[in-house]
Amino acid sequence: MIVNSGSAKWEGGLKDGKGHISTKSGVLSEQPYGFGTRFEGKPGTNPEELIGAAHAACFSMALSLILAGEGITDVKIETTSEIGLDKEGDGFAIKTAHLTTKISGNGDPSVIEECAHKAEKGCPVSKVLNAEVTLDVTVV
Template identity: 85%
Template sequence: MIVNSGSAKWEGGLKDGKGALSTRSGVLSNQPYGFNTRFEGLPGTNPEELIGAAHAACFSMALSALLQEEGITNVRIETSSEIGLAKEGDGFAIKTAHLNTTISGVGDKAVIEECARKAEKGCPVSKLLNAEVTMDVTVV
């Protein structure tokens, strides 16, 4: 099993507190985050943004593997993932993850779209999310 990790520190209350998050690789090192970056749209990162980036990356890699298996060449994939956080009971829950992907490659467009649909449900991050995962596909 491959294991990677991230970590976070938090000091203070929910609204007045501040946190910092890091990744094992060091790509993120003590990156600040807080209530204002998560719920008020101020500059900075937040967990949903990071999940979206991870989801887009995971999906794109899974799709590239499927396209390669189908003999699709000269592949280019650009993907974003919008993570929807909504109020649930006394707290919040991630309820949606919407992939938006544009794919180009040499091969049958129907096969490319079929591979995208498989990757949408089959990438490890999609499997991890306890949310409705949807997708818009553009094949160029």
């Protein structure tokens, strides 16, 4: 099993607090996030855009594998994943992930489209959006 990770640090309350996000690889290192970047469109990152980027990347990779299996060559894929955060009760929930993709390649367009629908359901990030979540807690 391949295991990768991301981490976050947070200090303060929801609206006045500040956080930093990092990844195991170091590609993201102490990138700031907070209420303003998540809910008010201020500069910085937020969890939903990171999920969207991961989803678009995963889908594109899965699609390239499926297309290769169908003999489609000279593939170019551009994908966006819009992640919808909705108010739910006293909190929020991610309710939607909408992929938009533009694909070019040498092959039957209907086969390419069919492959895209397979990747939509089969990429690991699409699957994780319905994953079992577990938790270990340490209170210090």
